[in-house]
Amino acid sequence: MKLTPRQQEIVRLVKEGQPVTSEALASKLGVTRAALRPDLAILTMIGVLDARPKVGYIYSEKPSTSLVYDYISKIRVKDIMSKPVTVNEETMVYDAIVFLFLNDVGTLFVENNGILTGAVSRKDFLKIAIGGTDIHKVPIGVIMTRMPNIVCVSQEDSVYDVAEKIISHEIDSIPVVEKSVGMDGKEHFKIMGKVSKTNITKLFVKLGKGQ
Amino acid sequence: MKLTPRQQEIVRLVKEGQPVTSEALASKLGVTRAALRPDLAILTMIGVLDARPKVGYIYSEKPSTSLVYDYISKIRVKDIMSKPVTVNEETMVYDAIVFLFLNDVGTLFVENNGILTGAVSRKDFLKIAIGGTDIHKVPIGVIMTRMPNIVCVSQEDSVYDVAEKIISHEIDSIPVVEKSVGMDGKEHFKIMGKVSKTNITKLFVKLGKGQ
The missing domain is CATH 3.10.580.10 (CBS-domain)
Structure with a gap:
């Protein structure tokens, strides 16, 4: 699976300043929060990012093992x-x-x-x-x-x-x-x-x- | 990985009437197309759905092997x-x-x-x-x-x-x-x-x- 350039940029931003809120990410990337939602959903789902309620996104070392397990x-x-x-x-x-x-x-x-x-x-x-x-x-x-x-x-x-x-x-x-x-x-x-x-x-x- | 109830519903609708456009899915589910975007992005990414430009979504038998490969x-x-x-x-x-x-x-x-x-x-x-x-x-x-x-x-x-x-x-x-x-x-x-x-x-x- 290849991450899109924007997804890679999100991962880079989160790695730099974790935890990072979606508002902060949106403003850094100059887009709306709604526009970021699909990317954040994907990155969370495949386990690259971890979403902490009221804290923000953090980078997660564990890859998408649950998908591997499912498969x-x-x-x-x-x-x-x-x-x-x-x-x-x-x-x-x-x-x-x-x-x-x-x-x-x-x-x-x-x-x-x-x-x-x-x-x-x-x-x-x-x-x-x-x-x-x-x-x-x-x-x-x-x-x-x-x-x-x-x-x-x-x-x-x-x-x-x-x-x-x-x-x-x-x-x-x-x-x-x-x-x-x-x-x-x-x-x-x-x-x-x-x-x-x-x-x-x-x-x-x-x-x-x-x- | 567990699909959300809405993602499961989307898969069911696509299986029933493929190809299905995102407009059709949105109207059947009573939501906006924007609201569906994250779900469709995820389902396409993990290989459950296949997006055909100008045709719509079709159900894809192949699971998320590329993720498995990556891992x-x-x-x-x-x-x-x-x-x-x-x-x-x-x-x-x-x-x-x-x-x-x-x-x-x-x-x-x-x-x-x-x-x-x-x-x-x-x-x-x-x-x-x-x-x-x-x-x-x-x-x-x-x-x-x-x-x-x-x-x-x-x-x-x-x-x-x-x-x-x-x-x-x-x-x-x-x-x-x-x-x-x-x-x-x-x-x-x-x-x-x-x-x-x-x-x-x-x-x-x-x-x-x-x-």
Whole structure:
């Protein structure tokens, strides 16, 4: 956003002599108070100026974070999620690692007929790989984090909530699931996608590009 | 940001009958055009409405991305970077992996008297760990990515540029360096910090919290 020359001049005047009343600003700029109203409303709204009743305008260091917040909180998981890479529980750890590299992802999700049963990260793989285990003979079901111990999100969640879960639970990638009730009457979670730190970083780049 | 009741009413009227002139809006709301000017200026500025000369106002789907862009492009690397975890070239791969886990990071940087010489990611470690090499006998200098083949940033770079480098070069963590000229007259890079996808995700959470 570019401030107009008059808005920039207002900011300069306020910085110089804060607090400054709108009367003082109007007289310095040689215009009426009514003419200044739109500019002052905008500068206050985007957080460049702070209006103190009966005191005047002061310069505020904090930028327009509330607008940023508003914008971010409107973006949904489904807008940025990507395709999950999945294996099944019987896959041997070695084969799973090869699969991880071939797909160039950081986390594999484990599924059984589309139902999420587990997750294994690069960190889990590295741990087992240096442990002296024969990774050709151990299936992934032995080392994976198993449901319900996996943090999940749904497609309608806000991206902001997902980012917070990623940070607070210290995970790299979150599965996006849809709840369904199976033939056995139990709740299941179908895996629909994933959101990783990479997706968040990509979104950040997009925001920065103004797209 | 919360729109005022009148601003919401304006948006509703424009959505209903776009394009709508400011005269029409003023008469529908029973106020003067001058009284509407601040509201229309704000709604146009934040991108909710689009003003078409000689046509009127139309509703614009695109939100205030330019403000978001402005805000993001002001954040510098030094505002979000964290401490790098470093080892030296002689460290054996196995010991380096243990060190990686103890520090709970994804990438180790390799230094020699504070000068960045290399970097090794969890991915590099996993590759060597499944390769049948005796990782107790191979020093990290053998497997690391060596300078000048490492993408670096400086403290004054914008966070947006860093995020873009992380995505375009497909890396997890970027070293933050400071150029200096050594006794030998050669350029060196002192390692000052690092920025990872985790730092970007944390910043995202902070933006979402409006901090």
